[in-house]
Amino acid sequence: MKMKKFAALAAATIMTVSAVAATSTFSVFATTENANKIVINENVEGKTYVAYPIFNQTSATNTIDWANGFASVSFIDALKKDTTFGNKFEAVSTAADVAGVISNKDNWSEKETAAFAKVAAKFVSNGTESTYANGQYTLNVPNAGYYLIIDKTDNTDKDNANSAYILNVSGKLTVTPKVGKPKLTKEIKHNENGDNGWGVVGDNQIGDDVEFRITTTIPSEVQYYDTYTYTINDTLSKGFDLPDDAECFFYDKNGTKLTDVTFTPVIVKNPTDNSFKIQFDIKTLLAQNQNIDKIETYYTAKLNGNAKVVANKDTDSKNNNPNTAYLTYSNNPQDESGKENGKTPESKVYDWTFTLVGSKVNEDNDPLAGAKFQLKKGISVIKLYKINDNDYRIATAEEIAADTNITDTIITVRDGKFNILGIDDATDYTLEETEAPSEYNKADAISFKLSNGYVSDGSELTKLEIKNGETTTDGNGVTVVNRKGSELPSTGGIGTQIFYGVGGAIVVGAGVLLITKKRAKKD
Incomplete structure (x- = not known):
């Protein structure tokens, strides 16, 4: 044609x-x-x-x-x-x-x-x-x-x-638009796994500072925008205090850290829904170094007394503390204002904390009141917030400073039950009886730690075990048994202590008599 x-x-x-x-x-x-x-x-x-x-x-x-x-x-x-x-x-x-x-x-x-x-x-x-x-x-x-x-x-x-x-x-049939967009991934640090512990699940003791990392990417097509911004939108569960600050690191496509980019993130908090925002002006950042391809944003948040706690694996298998982040971003280069109408999918991580379920009984399995315990981590006695007669929770620094309902000693009541909320897994604890109920001997200290397992996305608990030395038991409970008896040697008859007491008096009396006679001879 x-x-x-x-x-x-x-x-x-x-x-x-x-x-x-x-x-x-x-x-x-x-x-x-x-x-x-x-x-x-x-x-x-x-x-x-x-x-x-x-x-x-x-x-x-x-x-x-x-x-x-x-x-x-x-x-x-x-x-x-x-x-x-x-x-x-x-x-x-x-x-x-x-x-x-x-x-x-x-x-x-x-x-x-x-x-x-x-x-x-x-x-x-x-x-x-x-x-x-x-x-x-x-x-x-x-x-x-x-x-x-x-x-x-x-x-x-x-x-x-x-x-x-x-x-x-018209007539040119080779138009292939490639629409680029940023991505966001949120991770939590699993504290016992060191620097390799970043993932979707963590577990902590109440009062711990929990580390989070948010990774965001920059599409190369930002150059076609007059203004390009994006904002991290992060919502923490009520079990976390909002962070005060954050730190950012910048990388090129090869994963090389770029040290010539200056940026101080500003956290804008919203206590109403326990969320915060951090905004990035991408064009301004690229003006410092055009090779920026990825931003890593780090912050810590304290696990507080409002955290959900696992007391029983079967009933509390979803008692986690979820944390969610997403990006809103400029997504229309025709809009010179750079409005952030784009929105990435949410990225979610979970943090867990646990309960030690205790029971104080005698050798006949009858509950005992009046036993006193301390929980130790290493050689340090852990401060507890007393919720009620049966329930104690790991105290936060703010609660310890306020010194209201704070104790370092658990005292069992009539049913012998006690719960310590907010403990970590894979952590060595010692439960030490400091005073036994009247007429009972103190039990030996119990050293223990919890171990657990999760579904792949970290949202549900699949395993909870307690380890005491070489013994592993399903669940997270301990039973402390007291046995009756004196700490002094006994023949089984009555009056033994009186006999020892009278004998002692006789020995003392003989000594006095001997000294008196010696003085008389000298005179």
Whole structure:
């Protein structure tokens, strides 16, 4: 089929968020079967592309004219005022003049192509909307011509981004937008696993400072935005105090830490829902080092007395303390304000804390009141917050300072039951009886630690065991047995202590008598 010649026209096809940005010379408007068609390869349903004509081929004489309805006079004035182009449009007055400027690939840049598209977007009309099928969006435009394609998709609160403006000649079927977007991953440090302990699950003692890490990425297509920001939105369970500060580290694509980037994160707290935000101006950061590809944000939060505690594996297998984070981010390069309408999926981690379930009995398994215990970690006695006669919880530093309901000693009551809430797993504790009930001997100290298991995402407990030396028992309970008897030797008869007491008196008396006799002889 005959090809109609068109004046040489250099045009860049620019996309966002991962841009296909190149300058190409389109020397014809093809009048083949594909002449009035533009196809965009994007295997994501639900998007809306609209093609707006800028230039048309108006006759067989190869002349270029403005598309019908295009505000050409205002457009030329805007091009002349835009400082991006310098004085390149100072002398233009016709469509052919404008086409001549942008087709000069030796004197036209990718940056100028992007600016040209942004200016044109303010003056276009009479658009053609796309249809979708089999991973492609098709725009059946009415005429062969040069088109500005605008992504009109509403991506508010979606993990998706709009394409930047696309400039394309009809009949070109190689348009493949690559939409880039940032990612967020939240992790918690499993304290007994050292530096390799980052993951989705942690377990701690109440009062511990728990470490969190949030990793976010930067899409390379940020360069096509006037403003690009994103914000970490982090919500902690009520079992955590909100952090006061955070620290950020920056890395390139090779994982090399970048030391020349200066940034002090500002935490904006919302105590109402126990959340906070940290915002990043990505364009400002990239101005310091254009190789930034990843940001790691670290903070610690204290596990407090409101934390959910596991008392029984079967009934409390989901008694965790969830912590959730997500990003809101700029996702439309057509919006010069950089509004954060994009939203990543939530990333969630879980922290666990446990209960020691104690029972004080005699050798007949009868409950005993009046026994006194201390819980030790190493040689240190742990301070406890007394909730009621049976329940004690690991005290926080603030509670210890206030010195209300604080004790270091558990005293059993009539039923012999006691619970110590908020202990860690994989930690060596000692339960030491400091005073036995009347008529009973003290029991030996019990050294123990808990071990557990979780489902893969850390949200549910699957195993809880207590280890006492070489013995492992299912659950998290200990039974402390007291036995009756004197600590002095006994023959089983009565009056033994009285006998020893009288004998002692006789010995003392004999000593006095002997001394008296010696003094009498001297006299």
